[in-house]
Amino acid sequence: MRKQLCLGFGAALAILAAVATAGANGRYIWPMPAWMPPPPVPAGNPMSAEKVDLGRHLFYDARLSRDGTVACASCHEQARAFSDGRELAVGIGQTIGIRNAPALANAGYVPQLTWANPHLTTLEAQALVPLFGEDPVEMGSNGREADIFAALAADPYYTDAFASAFPDRPVIDLFTVTRALAAFQRSLISLDSPYDRFKYGGDADAMTPAALRGERLFFDHRFECYHCHGGILFTDSQQTARNPAPMLGNHNNGLYNIGGTGAYPARATGLYEFTGLAADMGRFRTPSLRNVAVTAPYFHDGSAASLREVLDHYAAGGRTISDGPHAGIGAANPFKDGILVGFDASDAEINDLIAFLESLTDEGFLTNPAYSDPWPADHPARATRMMP
């Protein structure tokens, strides 16, 4: 059970030696340095090493889907910081979804999950969407949960794992499955990038000169990146256990302006879908920039292929689509966030900004065995599992 992250600075090592293990009194010890407050944990779902381990097995288990082909991991691959490299997520039967699969590093700190859903305030609730959603179908399991839980119960791993993760309620049902999945995702902590080693670990050589120049540009008023992508997680949509209230950053960043009305494509209107308020048109959650270099393509619909394309978008203050059903000048979207006025930048500056964004990649997170696929290749949990 003892798993060790390879954080490169001494202060954290004492804590990290106990990563993902239970403390002496059974208390969960977060795999994170002391300076970072843990994510909020719902009262009904305390963390434990046993629950996290169970959640990891469920996360990689395609038997949670209707036809045994889609696991959570099918759209959330560790090597891509638990994103999938596709523009839009893909469900059972090759069903193309309507959103880009978000990366899951530090998912426990996200106060409003998916891209802009005010109803999904916990990972426990969010898990029901891929499991049972039908528009689009992802795992397609609605009406099939009894068969699915029976299949899990027949696996000797789960018989023991549910009993030790939920000693007071050792049943395999929607409650325990969603709680374990949430606990595993809450354990996905990524705070050991070159930037962290430089900034918090005292390693003066951790960042390249280009990345250091890019850092200055990132926090410069000409670019204004940090207004939305601020804080330790580089997003204004976050909450830690120490914040009494979440920060809920949702912004229209001028990706669309269909017909000059401010409209976004009908199936992706952002917060507007839930509030009906004109001002919420096109407002989506600010994603964290941690590991951003490995989570292409970008935006809620995966419509930017590279970091360079994203920076070009922000330089222009919005995206212009010249023809087709989505034609419009995004920069002129009336609901666009006022901070996005565009900027002039040289190629060298753009390269430096990209070098800075690349310094947010946490290689240890992408390879940490505590987050990896626990199932043998021929196991029924993964034998027919689709991967990105």
Place this chain on the structure above:
Amino acid sequence: MKSAYFAAFLAATAVPALAEQPVTLNFVAEIGGAAFDCSQSYDHLGATHAQMNVTDFRLFVQDAALIRADGSQQPITLTANDWQHENVTLLDFENGAGHCAGTGNAPMNTVITGEVPEGDYIGVSLTLGVPFALNHIDPTLASAPLNTTGMFWTWQNGFRFLRIDFAPAGGTPMAHEGHGGHSDHGNASGWYLHLGSTQCAAASQTEAPSACVFPNRTTASFTSFDPATQVIVVDPAPVLRDADVTVNAPDTSPGCMSFPGDADCDSVIPKLGLAYGDHPAEAQQLFSIR
């Protein structure tokens, strides 16, 4: 046992005016007047007289009541069972066989059962919906029938009140009007009629919603109805009469799923007795009596 004795004792000593009479409301599902069956196909559906299979047919009914001659309503106290919780009942007309094998399951329920104070009743009233207080609970802890995943609408933090799913008979693919571009939802395999509350965002992040912009609950009343001899018919065909169920408007949910701005709903939601966009409510045509 002890509590049963107490209940019997209390019942025996209760004043006669509080005597209860059992009531059963019987429902029948039909498609265009023909009995609904998961193995059948149905002709003449919608404006284009399409031939369709029906792959799911379930709905929640809340606040069932009997109506007295003076017009006052007597709520039915529901019998607690796997189909009924507090004041809501799940009606389930699909048996999980035939075309319903995808999302359906074997158990079925075609009745609302409960009791009312003894009296003279002349009519019946019911509301298609899940009461607000139950619609936004944690479904992983809900008791039956609110644990029915086929009726989950978790993206909207609630339940589908109505779910009637159609698929083209004979495996004909769904047509698509135009091309929606990058995020076109081009893989609709059927035409789905889903009704539920929309735009229920909470005032703050830590609260359940306190209201919905579009509650989408619709009430049907019949002022002359005898539960002993009559049935309530649920038939979506009149509701779909002016809709083309062989196409899906581009960039919208497949069929009509209650969301504002879906042309597929324009003629449909009004016939459920609800306004939709600038289309005013019409008389509800889903329920009738016979």
